[in-house]
Amino acid sequence: MPKYWLMKSEADVYSIDDLRRDGRTLWDGVRNYQARNNMKEMKEGDLVLYYHSRQSPSAVTGLARVVRESYPDPTQFDPGHKYFDEKSSEEDPRWWLVDIEFVRAFDHPVGLPDIKARSDLSEMVLVRNSRLSVQPVLEQEFQTVLKMAGEAMP
DNA sequence: GCCAACGTTGGC
DNA sequence: GCCAACGTTGGC
Numbered sequence: 165m166p167k168y169w170l171m172k173s174e175a176d177v178y179s180i181d182d183l184r185r186d187g188r189t190l191w192d193g194v195r196n197y198q199a200r201n202n203m204k205e206m207k208e209g210d211l212v213l214y215y216h217s218r219q220s221p222s223a224v225t226g227l228a229r230v231v232r233e234s235y236p237d238p239t240q241f242d243p244g245h246k247y248f249d250e251k252s253s254e255e256d257p258r259w260w261l262v263d264i265e266f267v268r269a270f271d272h273p274v275g276l277p278d279i280k281a282r283s284d285l286s287e288m289v290l291v292r293n294s295r296l297s298v299q300p301v302l303e304q305e306f307q308t309v310l311k312m313a314g315e316a317m318p
Numbered sequence: 319g320c321c322a323a324c325g326t327t328g329g330c
Numbered sequence: 331g332c333c334a335a336c337g338t339t340g341g342c
Contacts, residue, residue, distance in 0.1 A: 196325075198325090293324085294323080294324090295324055
C-alpha cells in the first residue's frame with residue numbers, strides 16, 4: 165500500500181506546472197531534519213499532495229508520485245551551490261532527497277482556508293505545524309482533500 | 319511586507 | 331545542557 169505525503173513549494177520557485185513541464189524532479193534543498201526524515205521514509209509509488217505556499221490562498225494544487233527512494237542530495241557537496249553544506253560529507257551525507265513525478269494538476273485547487281474549515285482535517289500536520297515542508301498525510305485526509313478538489317484517486 | 323512561530327547555533 | 335540570539339518559513 166502506498167503512503168501519503170504533502171510537499172510544499174512556492175509557486176514562483178517551482179510550481180506544479182514546472183513539475184508537469186519537467187515530468188519529474190529531484191526534491192533538493194530540504195535543510196530541515198524532520199522534513200528529511202520524512203523523505204527517508206518515502207517509498208516508490210507513494211502519493212504526494214503538491215502544495216503552493218506563500219500565495220493567497222496557499223493551496224494544494226496537484227498530485228505527484230515518488231519515483232525514486234531517498235539518496236544523498238547532491239547540492240550539499242557542491243561548494244558553489246546555495247545549498248552547499250560544509251559540515252556534510254560524501255561518506256556521511258547529512259541531507260537526503262527523493263525523486264517525484266508529475267501526476268496531475270487540479271482544476272480546482274484546495275485552499276488552506278477550506279482545509280482549516282473542516283473538522284475532519286483539523287489534525288493534519290499542515291494545520292498543526294505550518295512550517296514543515298515535507299509531511300505525512302493520513303489516507304483518510306488524502307482522500308478528503310481529493311474529494312474537495314473534485315478529483316478521483318489516481 | 320510584516321511578523322509570529324519555529325528551528326538552529328553557539329556562548330557559557 | 332540551557333537558553334538567548336539569530337535566521338527562516340509561511341500565513342495573513
